[in-house]
Amino acid sequence: MLSVEVLEAGYGGAQVLFGVSMEVGDGRLTCVMGRDGVGKTTLLNVVMGVVPVSGGSVTFEGRPLTGLRPDQRVRLGIGYVPQGHDTFPQLSVMGNLMVTLEASPHKDATAVDDALELFPGLGPLLKRPAGNLPGGRQRQLAMARALVTRPRLLILDEPTEGVEPSIILEIEEAIERLRASGLAMLLVERHLDLALRLADDFVILDAGRVVRSGTAEELKGEDVHRLLAV
């Protein structure tokens, strides 16, 4: 579904990713892990076209993404939930979802119902300005917005970072349900226990290079903690 090959990327003269190759298979969840600053977010931003590549390629469903803008990648079927609160803070929860629906290629309102069904905690908050919601609810809204576009690949950058424990559970459940529905996902997650519960496949980065990759089963016997410890 998503194929990254021998990717080189960075910011100006500062190279961050060195020959990174990885895949997300149909209906599979691939988790990218690694210490702070190893290039996880940069990898996601390259897939979305936010950071340009200086070498290698990114292919989605057999189509090279080179030269496509982020919004064009969304239209092709890639949903992206970046780190932090990716919502329109002044708009209500429903307003956030409707704006996204209007910008989506399909304009099928049942996509809003489906997204809200996945996050029942948002139901009583539909009229509240997004910027006034607790952090975890904002994160759920950002995920709901990405889902309204009906992506075939969903990219999540640390969806549980800074989120209240009770809402972390809800987010984990939502990711499990999306996985059961067959949605392919690319996830950056720093909590190894959570990642091991959710992921089919792993990619571990260190200093911009892939140092381990494989299925969750293959990785269980390895000393993964060593690669993630600060």
Ligand SMILES: Nc1ncnc2c1ncn2[C@@H]1O[C@H](COP(=O)(O)OP(=O)(O)OP(=O)(O)O)[C@@H](O)[C@H]1O
């Ligand atoms: N916009 C930017 N301009 C210049 N350098 C950047 C920019 N964004 C990130 N970097 C640098 O690129 C490197 C990789 O950062 P990146 O955010 O991809 O790491 P990460 O693995 O996602 O870490 P974290 O979990 O801390 O976000 C770091 O050295 C960082 O300082």
